[in-house]
Amino acid sequence: MSDLLERLRERGWRLTAQRRVVAEVLNGDHVHLTADEVHARAADRLPEISRATVYNTLGELVSLGEIIEVSTDGRAKRYDPNAHRPHHHLVCSRCGTIRDVHPGGNPLDDLPAGERFGFTVSDVEVTYRGVCPECAAA
Amino acid sequence: MSDLLERLRERGWRLTAQRRVVAEVLNGDHVHLTADEVHARAADRLPEISRATVYNTLGELVSLGEIIEVSTDGRAKRYDPNAHRPHHHLVCSRCGTIRDVHPGGNPLDDLPAGERFGFTVSDVEVTYRGVCPECAAA
DNA sequence: TCCTACAATGGACTTTGTCCAAGTCAATAT
DNA sequence: ATATTGACTTGGACAAAGTCCATTGTAGGA
Ligand SMILES: [Mn+2]
Ligand SMILES: [Mn+2]
Ligand SMILES: [Zn+2]
Ligand SMILES: [Zn+2]
Numbered sequence: 001m002s003d004l005l006e007r008l009r010e011r012g013w014r015l016t017a018q019r020r021v022v023a024e025v026l027n028g029d030h031v032h033l034t035a036d037e038v039h040a041r042a043a044d045r046l047p048e049i050s051r052a053t054v055y056n057t058l059g060e061l062v063s064l065g066e067i068i069e070v071s072t073d074g075r076a077k078r079y080d081p082n083a084h085r086p087h088h089h090l091v092c093s094r095c096g097t098i099r100d101v102h103p104g105g106n107p108l109d110d111l112p113a114g115e116r117f118g119f120t121v122s123d124v125e126v127t128y129r130g131v132c133p134e135c136a137a138a
Numbered sequence: 139m140s141d142l143l144e145r146l147r148e149r150g151w152r153l154t155a156q157r158r159v160v161a162e163v164l165n166g167d168h169v170h171l172t173a174d175e176v177h178a179r180a181a182d183r184l185p186e187i188s189r190a191t192v193y194n195t196l197g198e199l200v201s202l203g204e205i206i207e208v209s210t211d212g213r214a215k216r217y218d219p220n221a222h223r224p225h226h227h228l229v230c231s232r233c234g235t236i237r238d239v240h241p242g243g244n245p246l247d248d249l250p251a252g253e254r255f256g257f258t259v260s261d262v263e264v265t266y267r268g269v270c271p272e273c274a275a276a
Numbered sequence: 277t278c279c280t281a282c283a284a285t286g287g288a289c290t291t292t293g294t295c296c297a298a299g300t301c302a303a304t305a306t
Numbered sequence: 307a308t309a310t311t312g313a314c315t316t317g318g319a320c321a322a323a324g325t326c327c328a329t330t331g332t333a334g335g336a
Contacts (some may be wrong), residue, residue, distance in 0.1 A: 013335060016283065035323080050285050054326065057283095069178050071212035076323060090249075090257055101247035107264055110241035111228075117237050118271035119228055125265045126245055133256035154314065173292080188316050193293070205289065214292060 003064060011064065020053070020059045021046045026067060026081040032089075032098045034076040072098060072127055089123070092132035101128065141206060142219070149202065159183045160195045164205060164219040170227075170236045172214040210236060210265055226263070230270035239266065 004023050025033070025041045027110060033041070039054040058079050061067040068080040072091045082100060090099045105123045142161050147153060163171070163179045171179070177192040196217050199205045206218040210229045220238060228237045245262045 014282065042175060048285085052286075053284050053324085054325095069212065074207070074209035074212075074215050077212050090253075090255065090259065092257065093260075099257075100250050101253045101255075103245065103250060103253065104250065105245075105248040106156075107241065107243075107245055107248070108246070108266075110243040110321070111239060111266060112242065113259065115228075115239045115241065116268075116306065117228065117239075118274075119237075119266075119268040120274060121228065121266050121268035122231075123267040125267065127263045128246075128249060128257075129261040129263065130254075130257040130259035136256075136258060152313065154302070156315070186316085189295085190317075191315055194315085257278095 007066070010044050013060075013064075017046055018049050018053045019043070019057050021049065022054060023061075026079065028062070029082040029084075030077040030100065032070060032072075032080050034078055035053070036076065038079060070098075072096075089129040090130065092135055093129050094131055094135040097134075114127065145204070146202075151198075151202075155184055156180070156187050156191045157195050159187065160192060161199075164217065166240065168221040170208060170210075170216040170218050172216055174214065176217060203248075208236075226265065228266040228268065230273055232265050232269055232273040235243070235270050235272075 003025065005015070005020065005136075007025065013019070015045055021042045022038060024045070025038050035058055036051075038050070038058065039051055042049050042054060049100060058067070062069050062079075066081070066083055068083050069077050070080050070089065071077045072089060073096060078098070085102070087100045087102050090101045091097070103126065108121065111121065111124075142165065143153070143158065146161065148155075153165070159180045160176060162183070163176050170217050173189075173193055173196055176196065177187070177189055180187050181193060184252045196205070199216075202209050204219070204221055206221045207215050209215045209226060210227055213232060216236070223240075225240050228239045229235070241264065245264060246259065249259065249262075
């Protein structure tokens with residue numbers, strides 16, 4: 001959504017050149033970039049931007065609920081700008097490609113009270129794993 | 139299950155003192171330890187065991203399908219000896235406590251073909267998040 | 277234009293994990 | 307019981323991902 005910057009301004013977010021380029025890099029709903037990938041793309045537009053600033057900015061956007069942190073591979077976390085429509089992920093075990101998926105049903109309904117151990121369960125994260133068509137062909 | 143060592147021997151696994159203590163530490167189905175936690179507990183019994191050996195051994199046990207790697211927090215991976223009964227995890231967002239859960243239904247059934255993008259989907263991992271009773275009380 | 281609270285910087289530091297050359301040892305054969 | 311040997315272990319160097327902080331810069335209001 002290109003009104004991300006708009007929303008941030010409305011929230012009183014101090015708008016700097018660095019924050020602007022990070023937000024621009026994250027524009028588009030179908031990217032799942034690591035912090036270093038965000039930094040690299042941001043540095044194309046603003047070469048002097050630091051890694052620390054990218055980490056800070058990503059952390060703030062997560063706190064604001066504008067992006068979501070996903071860790072599908074136990075390595076670097078990825079940052080997902082598709083925070084508006086709830087969804088899950090389908091990951092290729094070979095190449096790591098990530099796709100957004102919107103399964104039917106609500107997995108929360110599958111967790112009976114007896115299996116909740118007194119937790120107040122608020123969220124569920126589902127990761128489907130498999131092999132993508134490209135990797136299957138190769 | 140305490141026949142882990144038994145099964146490993148049957149598979150022709152070369153049994154060393156180091157591998158034995160790692161397997162013993164992982165004994166019991168309800169632990170979800172990080173590699174460093176495994177190392178610390180193993181070192182209680184065998185002080186000279188090295189980090190590299192713990193990592194090697196955990197990696198082998200994962201390959202053998204005797205334990206499962208889980209990364210619920212995007213930080214250190216945890217090693218789960220409950221590889222026999224398929225299950226998912228319920229994680230406290232405050233303290234990180236992890237519980238095994240066995241939800242009803244199969245989430246794979248909730249992912250229609252139109253949402254599979256040509257992937258051959260073989261596995262699904264579900265993480266429920268919430269607040270545990272202890273953290274809620276505090 | 278000036279001020280100042282907030283933001284950016286870069287480098288040190290931490291955590292988590294991998295890799296390797298050299299030494300050690302479990303299991304087998306004699 | 308001993309020798310043999312390929313597999314295992316070790317410690318330390320290295321790497322990737324992320325955090326922290328003192329210093330410097332600046333966005334936005336007065
Ligand atoms: Mn996504
Ligand atoms: Mn478990
Ligand atoms: Zn693939
Ligand atoms: Zn808790």
